[in-house]
Amino acid sequence: MKSNSVNASIITIGDELLIGQTIDTNSAFIAQELNKIGVWVRRRLAVGDVYEEIWQALDEESRQSDIIIITGGLGPTADDITKPLLCKYFGGKLVVNEEVLAHVNYLFEKVFRRPGPMLERNLKQAEVPDVCTVLHNARGTAPGMLFKRDGKVFISLPGVPHEMKGLIVNEVVPYLLSAFKMPAIVHKTAFTAGQGESMIAELLKDFEPSLPSHIKLAYLPNYGMVKLRLTSRGDKKEEVEKEMIPYFEKLQELVKDFLITNEDEGLEIVIGKILKAKSKTMGTAESCTGGYIAHLITSVSGSSAYYKGSVVSYANEIKENILGVKKETLLSVGAVSEETVKEMVNGAISKLNVDFALATSGIMGPDGGTDDKPVGTVWIAAGNKEKVDTLKLNLRFDRQRNIGMTATNALNFLRKFILANS
């Protein structure tokens, strides 16, 4: 299988990756984009700002892969050593590239609007090895650089994520499509919620061995959901897709009781599609999730068509004063209770003037737990003008994960409520 494919390695450079101060999101983006066009990413390697280790990484990865993508180490500061290293590695010398220089000047004058003469360190951004092809970085001053040696392609990109992304989409992908004959890779993804990985695997225990060897099934558990992904490859995209259809249908059938969507999309997108199709609106009243559900929903472009807003009622007085939760409810059963989240939903429906509302209240930790209501106790309510349903969770994770798990469970609970009550 792998012998017919185009392989790539991704090398990310920077001490910050090795001391854990930065999470490497660049590699995931690059891998996604390469994968879409049929490039198989075999390895991802992160090394520090250390000359010999970068050099060694280039040697190692070029022995294994056809394409080597390098990010980071191109900035204007002294800890960035990649450009002179690449220059030496490929036996060139640094020369000013007039087009890059013009672009750097343009950015400083027109976009950044910096007064005064440009800094020497910024002018240096226009220097590139004379043995590379320059890739235009429309979003920043550090150009991409492409080198070739022994049939292998090396592409160096800046580490700033939005600059790297622009270069991948506008320069790297078109180049690779023209330079390599790619196999077709097809992924089909379904999401389940409400069952763990091992229970879903049990439903699929006869299905998995029935797959042809070139079709792979992967399980990707995430915050209370399991993503199921079938991957296949072949010469022609249409044929690969056609062959996949019955397997993907069978997969969906087997997990149908827990299936949320057969697209690679989050719950916030699924709910948005349902609401748009029904021309309904929603709002949220969040205590323990503190705006995270609102953030997930509004991360979707176009969400203003169905989402009106949230009352993040972190303090009890906000629950009372804006959402109209009764003082006696808060005094008698407390903020983390079935009755409070019911009243929060009713308040949100009326104050936000929406068809559906979702409310959360819980103890996310690490502090604030009691014997009666330990850390991880969460109440969720979803409702419309006629009816409110509730759900209790007992989570056992750290604060960030408790917030994430609450959001996933709440959104899935709302999804089911909308489907059952409209």
Add this chain to the structure above:
Amino acid sequence: MKSNSVNASIITIGDELLIGQTIDTNSAFIAQELNKIGVWVRRRLAVGDVYEEIWQALDEESRQSDIIIITGGLGPTADDITKPLLCKYFGGKLVVNEEVLAHVNYLFEKVFRRPGPMLERNLKQAEVPDVCTVLHNARGTAPGMLFKRDGKVFISLPGVPHEMKGLIVNEVVPYLLSAFKMPAIVHKTAFTAGQGESMIAELLKDFEPSLPSHIKLAYLPNYGMVKLRLTSRGDKKEEVEKEMIPYFEKLQELVKDFLITNEDEGLEIVIGKILKAKSKTMGTAESCTGGYIAHLITSVSGSSAYYKGSVVSYANEIKENILGVKKETLLSVGAVSEETVKEMVNGAISKLNVDFALATSGIMGPDGGTDDKPVGTVWIAAGNKEKVDTLKLNLRFDRQRNIGMTATNALNFLRKFILANS
């Protein structure tokens, strides 16, 4: 420098990392924890669920590092091949470990509360190579495994983040501290906001060459901030720290006009500390950031001491009905305007009953821009009962980054307002 230190490699296993479907947060966590105790992470490598490539990665990394940490590939599903591979690699055979079996039984009966007999695939979690030391995974069914060969230590951990984290903190770190003599590593971090990386570097252009060779300066730009980190190492922690003091003070002095904090902490923590010290409260009124600022603030444990909540007024009617923004304001100058964010702040101060409020309204894209107000136009306001200040941004990124940049700028604007007006 490196010859006196303990080196580690992190190997993450899983196709999902190579097709970019999952962002690797595990490596960052592991790197942080190892770094804290003086282990230098030389390389991080991600490979797919491919037998030969995992084998090769073990060979390669054990040639270079003293400690090899492996995560992923230990789950109960068929795409997880790591355990049998490790068994063969270290020449053992799989045997049921009674303690792990008891723990798996306990989890299924008491914690997951699954009815009926346990699945074969879950029972298999209790099988481990007879040549390993088992590391107790209190949070899940897949145990950690420790192997030794030729003076190198190999530790295999499950890929589920909260299980891996528990194992690192409770098992791996104590073991490494007992097994290796660690050098002392000290980091000192300062955050600046309001200037780009190259301008900050210009302020530090004479400082950086003045550092002794064992003290390194790194620049970590992130959403409108620049993190500046000094790193040093030596035999005794107290001596390393003492030597660092004058350099870190000089660094802060040089960037003082843009300095936010001299701790490794985000703006939401800095603002929380200021408000707690002054016994003041705050709230937010978010349109374009859609709850993201509320989420950042409430991610901090204990934030309920100063943060009351947010009105996420995504729809204009919420701005009017809850925050009291005037209809004529919305009709005449629109939701994305200086006047609207001012009225949002005043509404938030009164409705949320807080000392300080922060408001955002803007166009995050990719749709919704006009000639007058292109995508990236943002108004921010911060105020108290006496006064409201405003700030306009012209951003030029994608939706997620525009939201992140707006949040950073807004929080920094509020921070300055609080310091200037209390």
